[in-house]
Amino acid sequence: MTQAHTAKALFTTPSLIGQKVTVKGWLRSRRDSKAGLSFLAIHDGSCFDPIQAIAESTLTNYQSEILSLTKDCALEVTGTLVASQGQGQSVEIQADEVIIHGWIDNPETYPVSPKRHTMEHLREHAHLRVRTNLIGAVSRMRHTLANAIHNFFNDEGFFWVNTPILTSNDCEGAGELFRVSTLDQLNLPKDDQGKIDYTQDFFGRETFLTVSGQLNVETYCMALSKVYTFGPTFRAENSNTSRHLAEFWMVEPEFAFANLNDDADLAEKLLKSVIKTIMQERQDDLKFFDQFMEKGLLDKLNSVVNNDFIRVEYTDAIEILKTCDKAFDYPVEWGLDLQSEHERFLCEEHFKSPVVLMNYPKDIKAFYMRLNDDNKTVAAMDVLVPGIGEIIGGSQREERLEILDQRIAETGVDAEGLYWYRDLRRYGTVPHCGFGLGFERLLGYITGVPNIRDVIPFPRTPGNAKF
Amino acid sequence: MTQAHTAKALFTTPSLIGQKVTVKGWLRSRRDSKAGLSFLAIHDGSCFDPIQAIAESTLTNYQSEILSLTKDCALEVTGTLVASQGQGQSVEIQADEVIIHGWIDNPETYPVSPKRHTMEHLREHAHLRVRTNLIGAVSRMRHTLANAIHNFFNDEGFFWVNTPILTSNDCEGAGELFRVSTLDQLNLPKDDQGKIDYTQDFFGRETFLTVSGQLNVETYCMALSKVYTFGPTFRAENSNTSRHLAEFWMVEPEFAFANLNDDADLAEKLLKSVIKTIMQERQDDLKFFDQFMEKGLLDKLNSVVNNDFIRVEYTDAIEILKTCDKAFDYPVEWGLDLQSEHERFLCEEHFKSPVVLMNYPKDIKAFYMRLNDDNKTVAAMDVLVPGIGEIIGGSQREERLEILDQRIAETGVDAEGLYWYRDLRRYGTVPHCGFGLGFERLLGYITGVPNIRDVIPFPRTPGNAKF
Numbered sequence: 031m032t033q034a035h036t037a038k039a040l041f042t043t044p045s046l047i048g049q050k051v052t053v054k055g056w057l058r059s060r061r062d063s064k065a066g067l068s069f070l071a072i073h074d075g076s077c078f079d080p081i082q083a084i085a086e087s088t089l090t091n092y093q094s095e096i097l098s099l100t101k102d103c104a105l106e107v108t109g110t111l112v113a114s115q116g117q118g119q120s121v122e123i124q125a126d127e128v129i130i131h132g133w134i135d136n137p138e139t140y141p142v143s144p145k146r147h148t149m150e151h152l153r154e155h156a157h158l159r160v161r162t163n164l165i166g167a168v169s170r171m172r173h174t175l176a177n178a179i180h181n182f183f184n185d186e187g188f189f190w191v192n193t194p195i196l197t198s199n200d201c202e203g204a205g206e207l208f209r210v211s212t213l214d215q216l217n218l219p220k221d222d223q224g225k226i227d228y229t230q231d232f233f234g235r236e237t238f239l240t241v242s243g244q245l246n247v248e249t250y251c252m253a254l255s256k257v258y259t260f261g262p263t264f265r266a267e268n269s270n271t272s273r274h275l276a277e278f279w280m281v282e283p284e285f286a287f288a289n290l291n292d293d294a295d296l297a298e299k300l301l302k303s304v305i306k307t308i309m310q311e312r313q314d315d316l317k318f319f320d321q322f323m324e325k326g327l328l329d330k331l332n333s334v335v336n337n338d339f340i341r342v343e344y345t346d347a348i349e350i351l352k353t354c355d356k357a358f359d360y361p362v363e364w365g366l367d368l369q370s371e372h373e374r375f376l377c378e379e380h381f382k383s384p385v386v387l388m389n390y391p392k393d394i395k396a397f398y399m400r401l402n403d404d405n406k407t408v409a410a411m412d413v414l415v416p417g418i419g420e421i422i423g424g425s426q427r428e429e430r431l432e433i434l435d436q437r438i439a440e441t442g443v444d445a446e447g448l449y450w451y452r453d454l455r456r457y458g459t460v461p462h463c464g465f466g467l468g469f470e471r472l473l474g475y476i477t478g479v480p481n482i483r484d485v486i487p488f489p490r491t492p493g494n495a496k497f
Numbered sequence: 498m499t500q501a502h503t504a505k506a507l508f509t510t511p512s513l514i515g516q517k518v519t520v521k522g523w524l525r526s527r528r529d530s531k532a533g534l535s536f537l538a539i540h541d542g543s544c545f546d547p548i549q550a551i552a553e554s555t556l557t558n559y560q561s562e563i564l565s566l567t568k569d570c571a572l573e574v575t576g577t578l579v580a581s582q583g584q585g586q587s588v589e590i591q592a593d594e595v596i597i598h599g600w601i602d603n604p605e606t607y608p609v610s611p612k613r614h615t616m617e618h619l620r621e622h623a624h625l626r627v628r629t630n631l632i633g634a635v636s637r638m639r640h641t642l643a644n645a646i647h648n649f650f651n652d653e654g655f656f657w658v659n660t661p662i663l664t665s666n667d668c669e670g671a672g673e674l675f676r677v678s679t680l681d682q683l684n685l686p687k688d689d690q691g692k693i694d695y696t697q698d699f700f701g702r703e704t705f706l707t708v709s710g711q712l713n714v715e716t717y718c719m720a721l722s723k724v725y726t727f728g729p730t731f732r733a734e735n736s737n738t739s740r741h742l743a744e745f746w747m748v749e750p751e752f753a754f755a756n757l758n759d760d761a762d763l764a765e766k767l768l769k770s771v772i773k774t775i776m777q778e779r780q781d782d783l784k785f786f787d788q789f790m791e792k793g794l795l796d797k798l799n800s801v802v803n804n805d806f807i808r809v810e811y812t813d814a815i816e817i818l819k820t821c822d823k824a825f826d827y828p829v830e831w832g833l834d835l836q837s838e839h840e841r842f843l844c845e846e847h848f849k850s851p852v853v854l855m856n857y858p859k860d861i862k863a864f865y866m867r868l869n870d871d872n873k874t875v876a877a878m879d880v881l882v883p884g885i886g887e888i889i890g891g892s893q894r895e896e897r898l899e900i901l902d903q904r905i906a907e908t909g910v911d912a913e914g915l916y917w918y919r920d921l922r923r924y925g926t927v928p929h930c931g932f933g934l935g936f937e938r939l940l941g942y943i944t945g946v947p948n949i950r951d952v953i954p955f956p957r958t959p960g961n962a963k964f
Contacts, residue, residue, distance in 0.1 A: 075721030132926035254542030459599035
């Protein structure tokens with residue numbers, strides 16, 4: 031097909047001014063002037079702004095077609111790129127030809143017509159909502175954030191490892207799993223005790239969707255030294271909140287010869303680096319979010335990039351919470367987990383900064399976290415950010431077999447199924463650590479979009495797997 | 498923890514010679530000299546080669562520990578980096594201190610002991626096999642290939658879109674699906690006709706693992722113009738071959754205002770670009786594959802990078818196959834699909850080049866492929882490479898609603914479930930195309946590793962979802 035320029039290229043390539051150019055995209059808006067010409071704003075997704083084309087009434091299809099164009103008609107415009115006379119754009123196209131590729135069937139009922147729509151309405155039409163300014167901008171931000179994460183790890187010498195989605199392990203002992211099966215549901219094979227006979231299932235055993243790639247990726251860490259996962263994970267939690275998805279993407283680095291301080295260093299460096307990158311590369315989209323989604327967003331992000339995260343012991347945080355004036359809904363006591371209200375008080379009101387909370391009581395943490403010498407706490411950390419609370423959770427892993435076994439026994443995890451995880455401590459064990467970062471939670475933080483369902487293309491939540 | 502240098506940094510940073518350095522990793526081998534010193538080869542995964550450390554018998558733990566070290570003991574060595582006296586390495590460490598972090602429990606029964614192991618044995622111990630030269634090299638190649646793919650698309654202006662893993666759609670009408678459910682298998686709710694009542698399941702309807710993100714990503718293509726997926730996909734096929742996995746990663750670009758030639762152009766450009774990148778960035782690993790896995794691998798890859806892919810009409814290919822001297826197991830007739838033997842004959846013997854086969858009979862292709870003006874063929878293409886056959890399959894998509902509907906009816910696909918896909922043709926439709934690239938198949942091609950189970954960390958095949 032004829033080559034076209036992207037809107038982004040037209041805006042950023044001064045040498046194109048005065049040249050014949052072609053742009054292909056969708057009509058964002060049409061404005062007809064009394065002077066007998068129309069301004070067509072054409073969007074192709076390459077950047078936030080549409081490129082404006084001026085269609086004179088002398089065009090052969092001006093009356094027959096151009097005056098009937100509505101939002102999201104597909105267009106191809108060829109003309110001369112000129113410095114813009116009007117406000118609001120630097121360049122525009124003086125159109126010689128406007129070809130219409132696709133019309134809008136019944137613009138009155140078009141689900142993403144130019145009027146205002148609620149976020150709920152847009153979620154109902156998730157196949158069309160990327161045609162809005164908001165979801166278009168979110169989509170570009172999502173891409174750039176993902177790219178920044180991959181590049182950060184590549185530059186730091188980490189290898190991307192694709193841990194399995196289908197697994198017969200249940201990593202954290204969490205019960206909320208999706209079962210995966212090819213058995214005929216109406217004719218399930220049973221064993222002589224009346225239980226389902228999963229030996230006849232596709233994988234010959236009961237199989238689930240992964241809740242975390244951590245345990246798997248630790249195996250690769252023990253040979254490649256620095257690794258990370260970045261892929262979909264699943265929770266069958268019946269949570270209908272703005273913070274939960276049944277399917278979401280998680281980033282889980284794991285690195286060898288490292289302790290909890292190294293873990294916190296990496297978390298801080300990662301967050302600062304990717305936010306810095308996205309502020310450079312997506313200025314146009316971020317300006318939109320700052321204006322229409324979260325006032326002060328850019329200041330918030332600048333502050334994350336430019337200030338050290340404050341590191342606080344869990345034990346000290348409990349003291350701060352107990353002695354402050356604030357009344358909390360949930361109790362504060364050494365040994366209890368912190369609730370969102372506590373986390374947000376610490377980073378939003380007390381420290382006014384991102385905070386890394388470290389060394390939690392062992393009884394509220396997972397079996398694989400390294401026991402500290404006090405025998406009461408484990409080398410766990412959470413990174414809390416203002417406005418959202420926990421965004422990263424990690425730990426140094428227990429590398430000593432005898433203590434790992436003790437913790438497995440204490441927490442009631444199935445030791446037999448973890449023989450391979452225990453092997454890592456039997457064969458060339460080393461201190462190592464890692465963390466998990468919820469990709470959508472970070473994207474929500476960076477865009478200011480309050481509902482996590484609006485930062486993933488097709489959100490999966492209880493009752494919703496449409497499209 | 499004390500900072501260490503990676504082996505890669507020690508090999509590639511001349512200014513470190515003469516400096517005190519620390520390296521942390523695992524022992525690949527130990528050789529004791531009669532002169533009363535030991536050569537320790539330490540591997541940390543950062544590159545193919547281990548770094549050699551020379552441990553003199555004067556070290557305090559020489560007798561007590563160093564002489565007992567076996568493969569994969571975890572070590573930390575500090576000493577002076579010096580130009581190597583021996584053959585085979587450029588630099589080595591004159592050790593001042595050797596700290597042992599982890600021993601090998603019973604080296605005799607250690608599953609990845611230094612002796613030769615079969616690939617089947619290594620698959621049984623997938624949690625340890627990355628400690629071999631082969632799987633370590635595959636893992637670095639996998640990372641670099643993935644990175645090259647992301648960077649290629651980013652540079653070309655494509656946005657990464659994470660299409661859903663869980664879906665209630667069945668994209669290609671293929672029957673081989675994994676069902677995902679949280680229903681209690683021993684107490685399944687039924688409707689009044691005795692069928693399973695999926696309205697009570699987690700998503701309120703029958704839900705499966707995706708077999709392709711294509712239909713979903715087309716929705717994003719219609720606003721962002723250039724998009725791609727890169728994620729896991731699933732096939733519940735009971736195929737126990739060296740080419741099939743139940744869980745594999747797929748790359749699916751989709752771009753607007755483009756036809757089948759543009760599609761073939763992109764496929765060729767992508768393959769050449771990522772192979773070129775990996776040949777620059779993973780020279781050490783590729784040398785190993787060229788020597789021990791596939792003689793002539795580098796020549797093969799160079800030839801792909803440096804020669805134009807030959808484009809052939811399906812109809813012409815049938816003529817070539819019918820008139821050649823070769824006896825095939827499967828029949829050759831216009832209207833029949835090509836088998837692997839035909840594809841390999843075309844690219845390996847007839848053309849001796851990668852081949853793009855174009856315009857297949859409509860009856861052997863999917864409903865969404867664009868009908869050509871001859872009314873008999875569709876704008877589909879397959880990219881065939883010597884040694885493997887099909888590596889990419891793509892098409893221009895049918896953008897005309899009435900013809901799409903006709904094809905949906907002809908092929909018996911569920912039109913109602915596809916209302917949202919049809920909407921793309923009702924609202925601002927444009928010519929567009931895309932293709933699917935099996936990531937593991939490409940990685941197998943680039944490494945010469947013959948079994949696809951050895952290029953993914955934890956392969957899922959019938960009867961196997963261990964780890």
